[in-house]
Amino acid sequence: MDQTPTLLLTRPVEASDRFAAQLRGVMDARMPRVLTAPLIRVDYAGRLPDMTGVAALVFTSANGVRAYVAAGGPRDRPAWAVGEATAEAARRAGLAPRAAGGDARALVETLTRARPGGRLLHVHGEHARGEVAQKLRAAGLDAEEAVLYRQILLPLTDAAAQALDGGAPVVVPLFSPRTAGQFAAQHRGRAPLLLAAMSAPVAREVAHLPSARLMVAERPDAPAMLRAVVSLLDLAARLEGPEPGG
Structure with a gap:
């Protein structure tokens, strides 16, 4: 089973693409699979x-x-x-x-x-x-x-729901309490979940989810979120997925 981590980006497409480009500049060959599924328009x-x-x-x-x-x-x-x-x-x-x-x-x-x-x-x-x-x-x-x-809040896409219910770890950066709440309300999955929250109010919206790690950025800005996501991706690469049928 493919255990390559997925980076799930839930911001609008332009913001998600910008964050992915910044992350690619940091990770280079270690860049994970990126799945963009906006939860807000x-x-x-x-x-x-x-x-x-x-x-x-x-x-x-x-x-x-x-x-x-x-x-x-x-x-x-x-x-x-x-x-x-x-x-x-x-x-x-x-x-x-x-x-x-x-x-x-x-x-x-x-x-x-x-x-x-x-x-x-x-x-x-x-x-x-x-x-x-x-x-x-x-x-x-x-x-x-x-x-x-x-x-405008949007539902999780089918591709996002499938990734969240798969075998590989999923890393999800969350930038606002409203988007985090929307994610928490729709998350139904068994994949190892690693969450990066931009602030404590964001983290509170997803604290009840069964995550392998919930990390709050050191500061509420893009560089700190990049550092948090890199740390979570490194951790995700060492995680094992759920047992088939578990």
């Missing part, structure tokens, strides 16, 4: 407010950047990004961002210390965590928000 919707008085933009995800561009947002404003991946998306969009420490709390703390003048606009999806605009207002900053995309 991003639909860009919503309208920007009057941008006349907006002095700076605040982004907590690359999806927010893309939604802002899709809505026709002007690119001549300074931008603040939650982490380097979001900042890179903003740079590709023609913005000049500053990156914070990787999560919403660090972003709020960074903005509170910097105290940029003028009105701030936080662009996000309908399912957002961190209450960024509210916390900025509580800190005395002028902040509003715009919901410019929807995150």
Whole structure:
């Protein structure tokens, strides 16, 4: 029986492809089989407010950047990004961002210390965590928000379900509590399961699953998730699958 580990990627295709490319640069010949099965779809919707008085933009995800561009947002404003991946998306969009420490709390703390003048606009999806605009207002900053995309949950694909019920280990990176909860609700399988969670809230959504290992990234950013996934893939290569018919 083939015991080669499978890396199951559950983010939207573009984000999954980007993560797989980054991992391939680290693992080279050790790169596992990759199966992309998005559990969420991003639909860009919503309208920007009057941008006349907006002095700076605040982004907590690359999806927010893309939604802002899709809505026709002007690119001549300074931008603040939650982490380097979001900042890179903003740079590709023609913005000049500053990156914070990787999560919403660090972003709020960074903005509170910097105290940029003028009105701030936080662009996000309908399912957002961190209450960024509210916390900025509580800190005395002028902040509003715009919901410019929807995150639609998707079922596991047949190929993903088959891999999760097979004999080879499956490594699953999970980047958000909502996606992790969707995965946990649909997981039905006996394959050895190794989970990488981007944060403790993500880990809590899957803590009850019968996993061989649940690892929380050292930091809520892509480099830390890459390190966690590499560690889990090395462990997966040493695991034995379930007995046939078990």
